[in-house]
Amino acid sequence: MDITVKELKEKLDNQETFLLIDVREEHEHEEFNVGGKLIPLGDVMHAVDDLEEEKEKEIVVYCRSGNRSGMAQEILEQHGFANVRNLEGGMIAWEEAFGK
Numbered sequence: 001m002d003i004t005v006k007e008l009k010e011k012l013d014n015q016e017t018f019l020l021i022d023v024r025e026e027h028e029h030e031e032f033n034v035g036g037k038l039i040p041l042g043d044v045m046h047a048v049d050d051l052e053e054e055k056e057k058e059i060v061v062y063c064r065s066g067n068r069s070g071m072a073q074e075i076l077e078q079h080g081f082a083n084v085r086n087l088e089g090g091m092i093a094w095e096e097a098f099g100k
Contacts, residue, residue, distance in 0.1 A: 003060055003085040005094045008034070011060075018058040019051075023072040024091075028064060032091065032100050036060075041068045048079045055081050062087035062094075 003011075011018060012034065022029050022036035029038045039047045041063070051059075059081060061069040066089050073086045087093070 001083075001085050002088045004088050005097045008060060008062075008087055008094075009098060018060055019054050021059060021061045021072070022063070023061055023068050024063045028091075032095070034062070034091075034094065036062060039072075041072055044072045044075050048076070051076075051081070056083070058083045058085065060085045060087060063090045065092050066090040 012020075020034070020036040022033050022038050023041040023044060024033075024038075025040050026038060029036075059076065061072045061076070061084060063069040063072075066086060069086045069090060073084045076084045089096075
């Protein structure tokens with residue numbers, strides 16, 4: 001299931017409990033991010049074991065446009081993560097809606 005930038009902003013504003021993961025590269029994350037834990041897409045497979053205790057929690061993944069985070073979502077779901085949501089439109093959509 002995906003999540004819109006508006007829904008994500010509400011979750012962040014309400015300080016809801018969920019895991020937010022940025023699957024972009026380090027330089028993209030440093031330029032602008034919304035507080036996600038940086039796990040570049042190429043490292044997601046290796047991070048699965050480290051994320052084991054988060055399996056039942058809600059996880060939101062994001063990237064620049066939603067493509068890489070869609071791949072990360074699939075990887076996590078294939079490893080039994082039950083509630084992984086992809087940010088529709090990624091940081092491009094976030095910046096269009098709310099700026100940097």
